[in-house]
Amino acid sequence: MRLWDRLMCYCRKRSPWLFHLNSGSCNGCDIEIVAALAPRYDAEQLGVRIEGSPRHADILCVTGPVTKNAVCAIKTVYGQVCGPKAVVAIGSCPATTNVFIDSRTLDGPLGKHIPVDVFVPGCPPRPDAIIEGVAKAAEILAQRGSKPIEPVLTDEPANAEVQA
Amino acid sequence: MNLLTALARLLIFPGILFAIPAAWFFLWVERKSVAMMQGRIGPPFMQPFYDFIKLLGKGTPPRTGIVGGLMRAWPLIAVSTAAGAVGLLPVLPSSGGFQGDLILLLALLEVPSICIIAAGFTSRSIFGEIGSAREAVLSVSYNVVFLLAIISVAASQHTFRLEALAQAPATPLRWVGILAILICLPAKLHLNPFSLPNAEQEIYSGPMVEFAGPELAMWELSHGLEWVAATGLVATLIAPQMAFWGLSALVFVALSFGIVLLLSALAAATARLAIDTTVRFYWQCTIIFAVLAVSSALFMRLRS
Ligand code: SF4
Numbered sequence: 001m002r003l004w005d006r007l008m009c010y011c012r013k014r015s016p017w018l019f020h021l022n023s024g025s026c027n028g029c030d031i032e033i034v035a036a037l038a039p040r041y042d043a044e045q046l047g048v049r050i051e052g053s054p055r056h057a058d059i060l061c062v063t064g065p066v067t068k069n070a071v072c073a074i075k076t077v078y079g080q081v082c083g084p085k086a087v088v089a090i091g092s093c094p095a096t097t098n099v100f101i102d103s104r105t106l107d108g109p110l111g112k113h114i115p116v117d118v119f120v121p122g123c124p125p126r127p128d129a130i131i132e133g134v135a136k137a138a139e140i141l142a143q144r145g146s147k148p149i150e151p152v153l154t155d156e157p158a159n160a161e162v163q164a
Numbered sequence: 165m166n167l168l169t170a171l172a173r174l175l176i177f178p179g180i181l182f183a184i185p186a187a188w189f190f191l192w193v194e195r196k197s198v199a200m201m202q203g204r205i206g207p208p209f210m211q212p213f214y215d216f217i218k219l220l221g222k223g224t225p226p227r228t229g230i231v232g233g234l235m236r237a238w239p240l241i242a243v244s245t246a247a248g249a250v251g252l253l254p255v256l257p258s259s260g261g262f263q264g265d266l267i268l269l270l271a272l273l274e275v276p277s278i279c280i281i282a283a284g285f286t287s288r289s290i291f292g293e294i295g296s297a298r299e300a301v302l303s304v305s306y307n308v309v310f311l312l313a314i315i316s317v318a319a320s321q322h323t324f325r326l327e328a329l330a331q332a333p334a335t336p337l338r339w340v341g342i343l344a345i346l347i348c349l350p351a352k353l354h355l356n357p358f359s360l361p362n363a364e365q366e367i368y369s370g371p372m373v374e375f376a377g378p379e380l381a382m383w384e385l386s387h388g389l390e391w392v393a394a395t396g397l398v399a400t401l402i403a404p405q406m407a408f409w410g411l412s413a414l415v416f417v418a419l420s421f422g423i424v425l426l427l428s429a430l431a432a433a434t435a436r437l438a439i440d441t442t443v444r445f446y447w448q449c450t451i452i453f454a455v456l457a458v459s460s461a462l463f464m465r466l467r468s
Binding site: 010 | 202218
């Protein structure tokens with residue numbers, strides 16, 4: 001059984017699947033995520049794969065300063081990712097709301113709504129920083145998976161159904 | 165003895181013991197060759213294995229009742245039928261026992277895609293339903309060509325028995341049929357020009373959208389097994405007959421590998437087509453080819 005746990009831990013570390021969630025970003029960070037997967041940086045060497053559905057993902061990559069409209073979507077998507085899961089906040093926006101601070105359309109930063117494991121600062125961060133952040137999140141994920149209790153920190157129950 | 169060889173074929177070679185590592189290997193070859201064609205390094209060799217184990221350890225969303233049961237059942241049915249199809253491939257010269265025929269093999273090959281269609285509708289997600297509808301349209305289009313091509317191969321050899329088909333010499337007619345089968349394989353395996361049922365960007369990976377954890381792991385495995393079965397079918401049709409069984413196994417593996425490389429290169433070099441273009445491609449362009457193959461096979465048969 002211990003062998004199986006160690007194997008699982010290793011495999012979790014080597015196979016982080018991402019779901020990219022844009023919470024009102026200026027598109028700068030999103031482009032850098034794409035660049036991290038493109039030939040120059042090639043994150044697939046670490047087993048990283050962008051998934052179409054949050055159900056398939058292990059790591060939620062959130063960009064943007066969290067607009068009021070996006071809050072509900074963020075909670076829904078966070079609820080749809082199956083455990084063990086980790087959240088990476090990409091860019092300065094989700095960490096601090098950055099240049100959009102004091103805007104009345106915002107309800108940021110991201111930490112108010114879902115627990116964030118890794119912050120990757122930068123406006124936008126470099127692709128290698130994003131890859132490093134994802135690799136750190138994968139380590140956290142592997143540790144978290146071996147513990148019996150799941151960190152579920154959202155106060156409202158997330159809406160598990162896909163809203164068409 | 166017969167039972168033993170049949171069991172050995174189903175469980176060892178080319179059955180489960182060979183098929184599952186081969187499925188992971190082919191999935192890796194697919195991703196690696198796409199990466200190399202794009203100038204990337206690509207995933208490590210063990211990546212599909214890591215993905216599989218990781219998915220086994222993930223949670224699934226709580227589902228109860230008949231929907232929950234069906235959502236767990238579809239991937240299992242898909243995996244078992246795909247594994248059965250691989251087990252039926254006439255790679256080794258058999259010594260009696262249950263052999264099955266081409267019709268059984270085709271039926272088993274078809275079940276995974278029916279499971280995918282059903283799974284998308286069971287998941288009740290709008291994206292899943294769109295994906296399933298696309299898969300259904302796609303399967304109606306390519307299957308006509310695929311079945312006609314298979315019939316032409318069988319008719320040119322006067323038999324539906326897999327063993328006899330694998331041993332028969334390759335005639336020019338048979339090559340036409342094999343070519344038509346090859347044209348259908350990208351659609352059968354959801355590869356790039358025809359990957360619209362599981363389009364990640366437009367419909368959130370289609371029928372698979374609601375599957376997570378072990379269920380998704382089973383879908384990945386069934387996709388890999390479909391790779392092995394579909395390329396294996398073509399490989400057995402192409403492979404020359406060998407006297408020594410080890411050699412024929414080796415030729416089978418090498419030929420399958422070559423076909424995987426060919427299909428992955430095609431997938432990397434092309435972009436996804438729209439559904440109407442795909443349907444037109446199969447119904448207008450390729451079907452002429454398949455009808456030609458079948459009619460010439462029948463004509464040859466009448467003459468002889
Ligand atoms: S951190 Fe900078 S680049 Fe990224 S979304 Fe915010 S403003 Fe745009």
